[in-house]
Amino acid sequence: MNNSIGNEMYTLHINGQDRPVKDAWVGESLLYVLRERLELPGAKGACEQGECGSCTVIMDGDAVCSCLVMAATAVGADIVTVEGLIENDPSMAVTAQTITSQITDVQQAFIEEGGVQCGFCTPGLIVAVHHLLEKNPEPTELQVKESISGNICRCTGYGRIFAAVEAVVQVRKASR
Amino acid sequence: MSTVKQDTRHRDILGTSALRPDGVAKVTGAFSFSSDMWAENMLWGATLRSPHPYARIISIDTTAALLISGVSAVITAQDVPGKATYGLISADQPVFASDFVRYMGEPIAAVAADHPETCRRALAAIIVNYEVLTPVVDPELAMLATTEQIHPDGNLIRHQHILHGEAHITSDITVEGNYTIGMQDQAFLGLEAAMAFPDSGGNGVELHIATQWLHEDRGQIAACLNLPEDSVRVVLGGVGGAFGAREDISLQVHCCLLALRTGRPIKMQYSREESFFGHVHRHPAKIWMKHHATKEGKIVKVESRMVFDGGAYTSTSPAVLINGITHTQGPYQCDNAVVDGYAVRTNNPPCGAMRGFGVVQACFAHESQMDKLAHACGLSPVEVRLINAMHTGDKLITGQVMESVAPVERCIRETDLIPLPAPLALDANVLEFPGGSGRTADRHNIVRGIGWGVSMKNLMYSEGFDDYATARCTLSNGIASLKFATSEVGQGFVTLAPQIARSVLGVDDVVLETSDTQIGSAGSTSASRQTWMSGGAVDGACRLVRERLFEHVGRLHNIDPIRLMIEHTDVIDTIGTFRISVTQATQGITLSETFEHHHRKTEDLDENGQGNCHVAFAFVAHRAVVDVDIELGLVKVVQVATAQDVGRVLNPLSALGQLEGGIAQGLGLAVMEEIILDNGRVKNPSFTDYLLPTALDAPHVVAIMIEEPEPQAPLGAKGIGEPPCISVTPAIVAAIRAATGKALSRVPVRPQDICL
Ligand code: FES
Ligand code: FES
Numbered sequence: 011m012n013n014s015i016g017n018e019m020y021t022l023h024i025n026g027q028d029r030p031v032k033d034a035w036v037g038e039s040l041l042y043v044l045r046e047r048l049e050l051p052g053a054k055g056a057c058e059q060g061e062c063g064s065c066t067v068i069m070d071g072d073a074v075c076s077c078l079v080m081a082a083t084a085v086g087a088d089i090v091t092v093e094g095l096i097e098n099d100p101s102m103a104v105t106a107q108t109i110t111s112q113i114t115d116v117q118q119a120f121i122e123e124g125g126v127q128c129g130f131c132t133p134g135l136i137v138a139v140h141h142l143l144e145k146n147p148e149p150t151e152l153q154v155k156e157s158i159s160g161n162i163c164r165c166t167g168y169g170r171i172f173a174a175v176e177a178v179v180q181v182r183k184a185s186r
Numbered sequence: 187m188s189t190v191k192q193d194t195r196h197r198d199i200l201g202t203s204a205l206r207p208d209g210v211a212k213v214t215g216a217f218s219f220s221s222d223m224w225a226e227n228m229l230w231g232a233t234l235r236s237p238h239p240y241a242r243i244i245s246i247d248t249t250a251a252l253l254i255s256g257v258s259a260v261i262t263a264q265d266v267p268g269k270a271t272y273g274l275i276s277a278d279q280p281v282f283a284s285d286f287v288r289y290m291g292e293p294i295a296a297v298a299a300d301h302p303e304t305c306r307r308a309l310a311a312i313i314v315n316y317e318v319l320t321p322v323v324d325p326e327l328a329m330l331a332t333t334e335q336i337h338p339d340g341n342l343i344r345h346q347h348i349l350h351g352e353a354h355i356t357s358d359i360t361v362e363g364n365y366t367i368g369m370q371d372q373a374f375l376g377l378e379a380a381m382a383f384p385d386s387g388g389n390g391v392e393l394h395i396a397t398q399w400l401h402e403d404r405g406q407i408a409a410c411l412n413l414p415e416d417s418v419r420v421v422l423g424g425v426g427g428a429f430g431a432r433e434d435i436s437l438q439v440h441c442c443l444l445a446l447r448t449g450r451p452i453k454m455q456y457s458r459e460e461s462f463f464g465h466v467h468r469h470p471a472k473i474w475m476k477h478h479a480t481k482e483g484k485i486v487k488v489e490s491r492m493v494f495d496g497g498a499y500t501s502t503s504p505a506v507l508i509n510g511i512t513h514t515q516g517p518y519q520c521d522n523a524v525v526d527g528y529a530v531r532t533n534n535p536p537c538g539a540m541r542g543f544g545v546v547q548a549c550f551a552h553e554s555q556m557d558k559l560a561h562a563c564g565l566s567p568v569e570v571r572l573i574n575a576m577h578t579g580d581k582l583i584t585g586q587v588m589e590s591v592a593p594v595e596r597c598i599r600e601t602d603l604i605p606l607p608a609p610l611a612l613d614a615n616v617l618e619f620p621g622g623s624g625r626t627a628d629r630h631n632i633v634r635g636i637g638w639g640v641s642m643k644n645l646m647y648s649e650g651f652d653d654y655a656t657a658r659c660t661l662s663n664g665i666a667s668l669k670f671a672t673s674e675v676g677q678g679f680v681t682l683a684p685q686i687a688r689s690v691l692g693v694d695d696v697v698l699e700t701s702d703t704q705i706g707s708a709g710s711t712s713a714s715r716q717t718w719m720s721g722g723a724v725d726g727a728c729r730l731v732r733e734r735l736f737e738h739v740g741r742l743h744n745i746d747p748i749r750l751m752i753e754h755t756d757v758i759d760t761i762g763t764f765r766i767s768v769t770q771a772t773q774g775i776t777l778s779e780t781f782e783h784h785h786r787k788t789e790d791l792d793e794n795g796q797g798n799c800h801v802a803f804a805f806v807a808h809r810a811v812v813d814v815d816i817e818l819g820l821v822k823v824v825q826v827a828t829a830q831d832v833g834r835v836l837n838p839l840s841a842l843g844q845l846e847g848g849i850a851q852g853l854g855l856a857v858m859e860e861i862i863l864d865n866g867r868v869k870n871p872s873f874t875d876y877l878l879p880t881a882l883d884a885p886h887v888v889a890i891m892i893e894e895p896e897p898q899a900p901l902g903a904k905g906i907g908e909p910p911c912i913s914v915t916p917a918i919v920a921a922i923r924a925a926t927g928k929a930l931s932r933v934p935v936r937p938q939d940i941c942l
Contacts, residue, residue: 014256015301023844035303042302051222052215054426057458061873064375092215102380113214121209124839127847128676129212129219130426136213152617159622159880162873164375165676166429167850168884170843 020085024048025094036082041065043081044091051090052133056162063161066141067091068133073141074089075160092133095140115178123174127165135161138177148179190658197754199689200901203839206681207698208674220396220423221379221455229258231444231454232305233437234295234312235463236287239866240321240336240504242312243285243294251297251311256304259447260312261296266443268412272435273284275404278339279499279536281410281439288336288498289868291463298452321533321866325495329530336498336533338887343496343529344504348511348795350546350583351522357486361558362476365551366932368860369495370468370777372540373878374675376426378436378453378464382445386571389548390417391442397423398432400671401707402907410439411446422701428675429851430539431465432603433712434501462871466501466538467861469494469529471510471547477555478522483570484562487522488583490514492548494529494537501538502663503529508649508791509544515583516552517594517805524582525795533866539712540860542912543852545643550933553639553916557923564780567638571598571807576642587797589892590803592905597807597829598640604888609634610813620813622882626817634824637920639913640807646715649790650684653715655704657723659687659731660778662796664769666691666728669699672708672720676842677907679768683724685837686901690728690754691735692752692768693732706782712806714905717836719783722900734777739766739817783900802898806830806909808849810885810917815924819937821857823885823918830889833896833904841906845889848910850879855911856918858883860934 016035017026021028022043031046039058044050053076054064060075067076068090096112116139119125126132135158142149142157151159154175155168163171199206211217214472248260257940262415263270263284270284271277322328335341372404374455380395390413398405408418425432437454445452456464471494478487492510496503510681540546575594581587594829610618610632610747616890619627647653657670666687674680684696702710705828708720720850732752740747743766749759758765811825826849835841862869870876915933923930 011843015304015307035301037303045222046224049224050215051218051224054219054221055375055872056377056426059458059872059874062375066654089333096214120213121205124203124843125845126206126209126212127678128376128425128427129208129217130372130676132212133215147346147470152615155884157618159882160376162880164373164429164851164877164878165847166843167848167879167887168881169846169848169887170839172883 018082020082021077022081022084022089023087024050024089025091031081034081038081039077040081040084041076044076048112050091050093050146054130054133056130063138064131066137066161068137068141073138092137095136115181119174119177123177124170125166125174131161133168135171143178147182197688197694198685200685200836202837203763204681204685204837206678207684207780208680218424219376219426220394221377223381223423223453225381225451228451228453229298229300229448229822230302230305230726231296231298231441231452232309233293233440234309236283236290236292236294237804238287238316239290239317240319241287242319243283243287244317245315246295248295248314250313254304254311256300256306257297257308257693258300259444260295260308261443261447265447266410269409272406272410272776274434274441274502275504276339276500277312278337282628288533291476291535293440296440297449306760322496323532323534323866325493325530327530329528329881337531341531343500343531344507346508346511346527346791346795348523348525348583348792349876350585350796353524355487356520357478358481359479359556359562361562363476363558363931364555365473365548365554367550368472368597368932368934369470370540370855370859371462371861371876372431373427374427374429374431377456377458377461377780380423380437380441381439382452384445386401388446388449391445392419393438393442394421394423394440398422398428398673398675398712400673400701400703401757402710403435403438404437404703406554407438407442409536411442420703422673423671425675428711429541430543433539433710434466434889435611436464455672458873459871464535467779468540469496469506469537469547473547473551474554475551477559479559479563481563481571483559483565484516485574488515488520490525492527495534496531497534497536498531499536501536503537503608505648506544509644510548512799513545513548513642513793514552516549517576517640519576519580520583534863535868542908543713545641546855546912546915549641549912550806550916551699553913557920568598568602571638571640577728584791584799586800588803591831591833591896592805593892593894595669595830596832596892597805600687600829600890600892601807601809607811607825607886617882620815621818626818627820628817631815631817632813633925635812635921635925637810637917637924639915639917639920641909641913642803642805643714643909643912644803645718646713646785646801647836648788648799648861650788651708652784653719654784655708655719655723656780656782657720657727658705658778658780659727660776661691661731661735662776662786664693664772665695665697666693667697667699668724669705670708670720670723671701671703671705672716673701673711675711677711677844678837681840682717682721682836686724687728690725691732692755694755714907717784717903718899718905722783723781725900727779730779730781731777734779735771738775739771744857775792802896804831804904804909805912808914808917810914810921811919812921812925814922814940816926817941821922821935823853825886825888826914827888829892829907831904832891832893832906833899834893834902835891836901837901841891843891845910846887847889848907849914850884852911853883853885853918854879855933856915857935
């Protein structure tokens with residue numbers, strides 16, 4: 011989108027691809043650029059100050075609040091958003107069916123265990139839980155609670171989210 | 187053999203934990219929330235808000251803002267072509283303030299520009315001259331005739347008196363108290379957002395909006411735009427939670443006005459800070475309550491005076507007030523009552539609907555009273571509640587007879603049977619201590635307490651309001667499609683509606699059409715009403731289609747339709763000689779029916795607060811276990827046990843999610859959540875300063891759902907959304923009292939209330 015206040019040009023590396031950003035205002039957050047410039051609206055904004063976790067993405071292996079990152083400073087970083095968790099086969103059209111067959115075990119567990127209500131917190135939580143389980147495949151209940159305590163969910167009261175994480179941990183454990 | 191296959195095949199019918207149809211989209215980030223919309227050529231909209239709680243506007247100068255490159259429009263009150271005000275019950279709130287601002291954050295102007303930052307700069311360039319006035323912020327003072335009336339409609343929004351039985355009767359024991367309830371925010375995660383598309387020619391507009399009630403929005407928007415209602419199409423945008431905060435108009439009119447003015451699509455979305463100013467909150471209330479009881483603990487009379495601070499504009503205050511005062515008795519028998527309730531206008535932020543709607547406030551008072559009564563009579567919290575428990579057939583203090591199934595005793599007894607949690611281990615992880623990850627608590631200062639809360643909540647709208655719901659079902663080639671204007675806000679109606687269709691019609695494939703105003707109203711997603719009302723409408727429409735299907739099959743196969751029924755996915759006759767699959771039976775035909783579900787009529791209250799004003803009721807008991815650091819005043823809610831009267835469980839997984847989610851919100855009001863005001867100014871409009879329960883604050887919830895089908899309810903199911911958040915708050919506070927011995931008469935309980 012052309013606008014009157016910015017003409018920055020830079021390239022971000024997101025979900026394995028180089029994504030050029032044009033005519034941007036330098037004050038834009040990574041969250042804004044993902045959502046409004048790069049057609050990646052999966053990360054959500056709900057507080058713009060690092061309190062809710064809805065905007066969580068992975069940057070160089072760390073889970074970060076994309077609302078707190080200036081997009082122009084993320085040049086050179088390896089960024090993964092919720093959209094990048096699904097292994098898209100580019101030869102296949104993206105339909106409900108192909109997506110369903112490709113969603114991750116964490117995503118599947120959130121659906122099956124009732125961890126999703128309005129779903130606004132969900133993408134951030136999905137990213138956070140993937141990140142947690144990568145670093146710590148068998149977290150204790152308290153470790154799960156602590157690691158997602160930066161992701162606010164107003165709908166579920168967290169019970170079904172804990173159940174979803176627990177289900178993934180058990181299935182992964184059994185298949186190891 | 188095929189029958190056997192069908193018998194064992196899992197079908198997502200009523201009673202199963204069918205999964206959300208929007209689940210995949212929501213976990214992958216593909217679900218489109220209203221804030222995710224984008225359009226070619228769109229502009230951003232933003233709102234200028236008052237920095238003062240009360241001031242006279244002397245002048246507004248928009249010249250400089252309009253000169254900023256990238257700004258397309260700046261609009262103020264004089265640009266509103268239709269009605270200058272809106273409101274759910276009384277249209278007393280200006281679209282834009284023009285003479286006075288009556289609360290901090292009141293909209294004054296709106297801008298459209300090419301970038302959110304350009305919008306911010308344009309807002310900063312609008313010059314408003316104010317004569318700052320002293321705000322009226324104390325409702326007790328505000329309601330006096332001698333106080334300055336801050337609105338032409340006056341400061342007293344509503345007063346209602348209840349007199350039931352004998353006013354002057356007394357008894358052996360009296361207990362009384364003054365209780366304060368703080369201002370809670372709904373704090374849905376998905377901020378207010380909308381996109382408006384102007385019709386070419388500017389004679390109409392299409393608004394995609396996260397709302398609770400499409401038709402109500404449309405009526406209010408159309409009036410302000412001076413357009414016929416059918417020139418305003420309102421489409422449900424993806425909703426990130428609601429909890430009452432999307433019942434009132436926020437950015438709807440502003441967004442449409444900007445779209446019509448610029449001829450371009452307008453995207454508006456609030457920031458979190460703006461959201462705190464942009465929607466109504468839970469009413470803060472002050473309640474005096476006095477119970478008269480026999481020595482045995484049987485309630486004889488309840489007296490109360492309730493004052494609800496409505497803030498600057500009416501919103502739903504009159505209805506919240508009625509809910510509050512008509513629930514003074516709680517889920518207990520009571521033959522005599524004298525109650526006065528006042529909803530008052532002040533220069534505080536406007537208050538309106540939030541989950542629990544007036545009953546939350548009354549319940550904190552009556553449950554605190556029940557514990558005082560127990561203490562005075564030497565009874566346990568459980569005993570005093572069982573002695574007084576309400577039953578079906580009892581008369582309420584409004585004179586209305588309790589016709590709903592009322593398993594109050596069962597709720598209490600079954601909650602009581604839930605095992606208590608193990609004591610805090612000596613070597614417990616510090617994360618389990620009060621104070622959580624801050625490592626602030628000392629193990630030796632941690633004391634455990636247990637407390638109770640029981641509540642009654644009305645379902646649907648009251649006082650003669652016909653909040654009907656409409657649905658259409660179309661069946662063709664074995665696929666049912668459903669159309670309704672019901673707002674899915676996260677509660678799971680999109681899961682339930684297909685379950686109903688599958689159960690009634692024997693189909694598996696159900697398509698949900700867009701929720702918009704191209705069909706009759708569904709009423710609001712509030713008051714725990716959509717399962718009953720829109721569920722009833724979907725059920726009704728599906729049943730009409732099923733009748734048509736039986737007629738069609740009967741005609742073709744020469745069978746009396748009365749002998750036909752659905753078994754699994756087949757139409758069969760009752761003697762088992764005929765069977766055809768629904769898919770086959772509907773090849774090449776289309777059957778479509780629309781149904782409106784109305785609940786039974788209710789009436790207004792008379793001057794003594796008597797009348798059949800409510801439709802139905804649901805009940806719940808909560809028992810809370812807390813650990814309190816008595817030195818630092820920190821609280822950890824360890825466990826909440828609950829048994830809830832649900833009528834019938836239609837989807838166990840969704841139902842549990844409602845119970846757990848509601849409990850977390852009630853916990854928030856008990857110990858964390860409060861909008862702090864200083865002379866009308868909001869001091870904490872952010873998630874840094876307004877604290878919400880996190881994963882570490884979540885208690886272990888043990889829930890029992892009591893299934894005694896409600897004969898009045900179309901599916902036998904009561905609404906379950908509100909009850910979970912109501913009595914859990916007093917239960918937690920009672921547990922803190924038990925641990926600390928402090929009186930604690932206000933919520934939220936703050937550390938200083940415990941340790942100072
Ligand atoms: S929007 Fe980034 S943490 Fe809330
Ligand atoms: S599901 Fe609504 S905020 Fe988590």
